[in-house]
Amino acid sequence: MEGIAAAKERGVYKGRRPSIDRDQIHAMNAEGVSPTEIARRLGIGRTSVYRCLGRVAG
Known part of the structure; x- marks a missing residue:
């Protein structure tokens, strides 16, 4: 995890x-x-569309 933290610091x-x-x-x-x-x-999935639009599928 140290490597990931260092990479995040470098952006x-x-x-x-x-x-x-x-x-x-x-x-x-x-x-x-x-x-x-x-x-x-x-x-893409229909649920992904609903999620993006801020609506709940179903």
Whole structure:
């Protein structure tokens, strides 16, 4: 863990990059595209879309 702490101090350890583009999801939603269709177009899970939009799936 010392190595990770040192890397964080240098600013080179930032974790995994997000696999979804939140701006794109919000833009598609504003255009009236359904969460299911957004998920299909972006190749992500529907629950991920709902989570990004701040809604609970189900």
